[in-house]
Each structure stands twice: as structure tokens, then as C-alpha cells.
Amino acid sequence: MLYSHVTPAEKRRLFRERLASGELLRFPGAFNPLSARLIEQKGFDGVYISGAVLSADLGVPDIGLTTLTEVAARAKQIARMTDIPAIVDADTGFGEPMNVARTIQELEDAGLAGTHIEDQINPKRCGHLDGKSVVDETTAIRRIRAAADARRDPNFLIMARTDIRAIEGLDSAIDRAKALVDAGADAVFPEAMRTLAEFEAMAEALDVPILANMTEFGKSDLFSVDQLRDAGVNMVIWPVSLLRIAMGASGRALDTLNEEGHLTSKLGEMQHRADLYDLIDYESYTQFDSGVAGFTVDRGRP
Template structure:
């Protein structure tokens, strides 16, 4: 099956499939190696890892597309890509969708925040007029070549206009052509439960460690009817904490001895990047072999 077909089928199951975020190809390889069914190219993660900057709309379309290309080359999983606001208006959205589809996306998430956008769990968000976002959703749906490429329309209106209005916006995005909707940052289990109950298409839940949305667990989210559950930056947060601990010990002690148990072995590192496969290629194409 094509990756777009696989993602569409996964969405249809409504089984709250866990989808971790990958900010780079290495994280994506770990996600695939552990048996997850899809990966999410996190906009916040790309901003944090690639730019060393917060998620405040600083990344460009080409920077994200380059990351998607690298990840698609490294893994065979369906890839959902965070396209933020589409990097412009409805016309820019056309180019963004076409670029990300060529890069290997199976699903593209777009949102209704004012540009420059902010992390969905930050204060100070604002949203564009409903009619403007409807046109961007239409442009995204029209731009795709593969009709099974999943257009995921996210609304951040819950924090700005309230949950009732956020659900109304999501309905309008479905009418405009979105395959999936994503009501960002509900603040209670009760709000979470409303989303799949009141919206007919597949739904995304986003669990941010330290963020605004409670985590009732995969089983409960499946009972509610969510299709996928994003843990967009779990790998990034784990790597950041471990980096501080290991490098802090190296700085203070001048050695890795006390933190050796926190490190992947040399062999584990090479296995994670499939060095044996590259060795086999080298042997196959060696001159005179």
C-alpha cells in the first residue's frame, strides 16, 4: 500500500493510534524501529532542533520540506507533516502542499492561527477569520495530486473563542474539504470527549508533556473515538534532558564513567542508522567486486 493509503486506513480505525513526533531522520528511525505505525514531523521540533529557537513561526517552508525529504528517505512509515499556517495565504498553501507531497508526506496538517503562529500551548494566540481559513483548506485539498493525501485542519480557536466556536470552525473545515480535524489544546477530559462525539470525521488529539491538555491514556482516547494521538516532542524532550545530564557530568567530572549507562553503545548507534545496510551496498558496488 502507498503511505497515503496506509494513513487513511489508520485514521479510519478510530483506535487512538499513538504517533510520536520526529524532528529529524534519526528520531524517525527510532520510531519505526520500535514498531509505531506513523511518524509526525513536528513544527515545534524542527524549530527547536534545527534553529535552536522556540515554536513562534520562524521556520520556512523549504526548511520543513528538507526535513521531510530526509525523513522519508530514512523510513517507510506514513509521515504526517506539521505545515503550520501554510506559510502564507491560500496561494502559498498550494505550493506548500505540493512541496510536502513531493517530499513524501502522507498527511499535511494546517492551522488557522494568525501568522506568525505560536505553539498551540503558548499564551497569546490569535486566529484568522473563518472565511480565510476555509479558502486555505479548499486550496490545500485542491492542490494535492493524490486524493488520499490526508488534509488535517487544525483550529486553535478553543483558547481564543471557546470550545463551541472551535467545533463550529472544525465543521466548516470539513465542509471545505478537510479529511481530518484537530481541535488544539482542550483543557479537560470533558472537552476532549466532545471533539470526536460532535465531529464526524477522524480526529487528532495532541498530548504535550507539560502542556494544557490532560492525558487520559490511549485506551480512554480510543473509547472517545480519536483516530491518532500525537506525542509530538516526547523524543526531543527526552534527548534534551539526557544531553544536559550527560554533558553536565562530562563538564564537571571530565569523564563519561558516571553516566555511561545513559549512553547508547557504539553498536546500538550504528544499528539505529542501519550501518550494516550501507556496508552491504559498499561491498556490492566496490570496484572490481
């Protein structure tokens, strides 16, 4: 009932243990707290909270318009709904190194298991669009060093995302990733890798876990979990997939409503009321409410 009974610190500890085991962890992207519950129910390892999804949820493009307050608040709402860890996209850290430091502590307080900070110039843009620009190595290092120095829970995952592959190539991406690991990054998110060989090269060059972004309609092919595992990847995210599927289905349902005047033909595609009630644990709320309403004071006892 209500929120997870696993504390954020325990989620982080268990997450870091599993990450250290070398197994590949799967993090579908949640677009709201309810979808996070569904991800857990279906047996996935964690929840990813995408900056692109948070922007889209507000009806704006993913170009650095969201604020730390908005991201931390929404991420908290999502993270607290499950017993599995949640990782959130913190873009460029919402400012200069001191802002990055504050970002880390805000996200710790919000119950996240980790975050990634990228090396794009602010305002940033989607990692799979052309025309990106990255900061110089010194600035990128300062961001990660500020993040690592600011955290209070050593199990909070600091991940460095680098977008330099699309600008200067794979060798520069590997060099940048090594520098960011030296600055304190616990893991690396090499954005917009094009082939499995590039993931393999990155994994071989680094001694920290790496993450693969399997976003649709982007620069990377959509590799399978088995392919990524064999390439040495430790985490994989599908950041916007559930939102895309939900919005696609919603659009088709609205078309049907316009054309037919009712949604009878769509009943088979809908989540049943019983499944929704099971997902939100409706029965536990009913039992709790009945217990409170039926409570009486025993006035015969001192």
C-alpha cells in the same frame, strides 16, 4: 539500506486504510531522521514532525520564523527514512491561499503522508501559550479549501487544526471544525483541549478522524492512549517529547563532564555503538560496498 523501499504513494494509501479502520494511531514526534528510524523500530504507527521541533532545531522559537523550504527539506529527510507514514506541521500554510496550495504540493513531493494547516493569525505562536489570535472563519476556510484543491494524491491527508478553543471556547471550536470539514478537511486537530469530555464532544460532533496533542507542560492533561481511544480519538501525537528527553539527557551529561571530567558514569544511559549500527543498518552498507568493490567484468562473454 539508504531510504525506505515503500513509495510515498503506498505509505499514504496504507495510512488512509488504517485511519479509516477507526483504530487509534500513535505518532511520536521525530527530531531528526535517526529518531524516526527508532520510532519505526519500536513499533509505532507513524512519525510526527513538529513545527516547534523544527524551529528549536534551528535555535529559534516557534513563532512562524521557519520557511516552507526549510520545513519541506527537513521533513523529506525524516519521512524517507522509514516505511511508516510521516505527518508534518505546516503552521498557517506559509502565506495566503496560493501559498497554502504550493505548500501542499511541496510536501507531497517531499514524501509526506499528510499535514495540518491551522487557523491562527500569521505570525503564529505555540498552541499551548496564552495570547493566541485566530483568523475569521472565511479566511480559515479559504486555507483549507486551497489545500484540498491543490493536492494531486487523494490519499494525502489534509488536516485542519483549530486553535479557537482557547479563545472562544469549545462550542466555537466545534463550529469552526465543522466548517473546515465542509471546506475539504479529511481530519481535525482541535488544539489545547482541556478534558477528555472535550475530546468526546469533538469526536461526537464530527464524522472525520480527530487528533489529540499530548504535549508536556501545556494546556491539556497527559491522557493515556486507552483514555483517548475511549474518547473517540483516532490519532495521538507526542510532538516534542523525544527532543525534550534528549536535550534533558544531554544537559545532564554535560554537567557530569564538567563535574567529573569524563562520562564513565553515563555509559549505561548511552545508546550502545552496536545498537546504533543496527538502527542505521550498517551491515547492509558493508555488504553493498563489498559487492561493488569485488565486481569483475567477465570478458569471456560477448
